[in-house]
Amino acid sequence: MTPDYNTPNYTRRHLLQYGVCIVGTALLTAGITTKVLDREKKKTLGETSSCEPPEITPEKALETLMLGNQRFMENKQKHPNQNRQRMKEVTAGQKPFAAILGCADSRVPTEIIFDQGLGDIFVVRNAGNVVTPEEMGSLEFGVLELGIKTIMILGHEKCGAIKATLEGNAVPGQIGSIIDAIKPAIKGKPTWEEAVIANVKLELKRLNSSPVISQLIADEKLKVVGGFYELETGEVKLIA
Incomplete structure (x- = not known):
């Protein structure tokens, strides 16, 4: 009943x-x-606390991400903050400089493609990198509690969740909830890549609807951007 x-x-x-x-x-x-x-x-x-790095600007945080991706793409990784000393440092607390809302796809491991280490990136992932209330709340917590300076919503080449949405076939279980979240981004008959980018733009709008996020952007304390990851090259391209 x-x-x-x-x-x-x-x-x-x-x-x-x-x-x-x-x-x-x-x-x-x-x-x-x-x-x-x-x-x-x-x-x-x-x-300042001895365990906290100095404050950086939103622009510098985004630049740090992109430089890390460039190193990864060129096979010149530095593998920063990946030793036991760093493990001890972050037991006292975390101070990530950036957050990534990315797809759960195993081919897009966040810290690896941006050449970062322990405590550097606050990562939220789900199939299709969609902004649900839980994802939005997690990112709001990250910027308020942890002082994150930039957020990237990262889509990627050959995303399975996007493909399932484009095909429009019936799916079992709760998979349909993901497709329902992506559907509003699909207009006309886009290519697979165009649909991925359109979904990132839709998720950016959803995230920017948060009063917490939008106020920090207005105060120039936070930058929110979209990205597209190429599986074949390892490059992250910013979405305008």
Whole structure:
């Protein structure tokens, strides 16, 4: 039997559970806000933690990503922050300079293609690199709590989720929820690559609808971009 959520027939237990949820959410929000304010206060006073790298601009963060990808593409990787010393450093906390919302495809390993190491990139992945409430919340947490300076939504060549959407066949289980999220990006009869790029642009719009993200962009404290990864060359191209 489907419950009628419009009928005010809540038990005392339901109200107590609801109250706990509200209090829990308020405490989480207060905790994040307090840490952000503390970070701003430390910057004003010139205080920095020994385990935190110096602040960088959104532009520098994006440049660091792209230079790492260039090294990967040219087989000149430096493999930074991948030793045991770095493992010890990040046990005290994380301070990633960038976040990537990428596809779950095994051929697109984020830290490898950008030549980065432990604690450098905050990675969120799902099939089709779609922005769901959970993904958006994760990225909002990353920019508020961890101080991330740039976010890239990264699509890639020969994406299986995009292909399934283009083909339009029936699919089992919850795979359909991914296809439903991608469908609004598909207009007319695009090529596979055109559809991947169109989906990245749609996900950028979805992410920019977040008041948290949009405000940081307006304050020039965050940069949000799209990217397209070529499987054959290893190159990440920015999407305008």
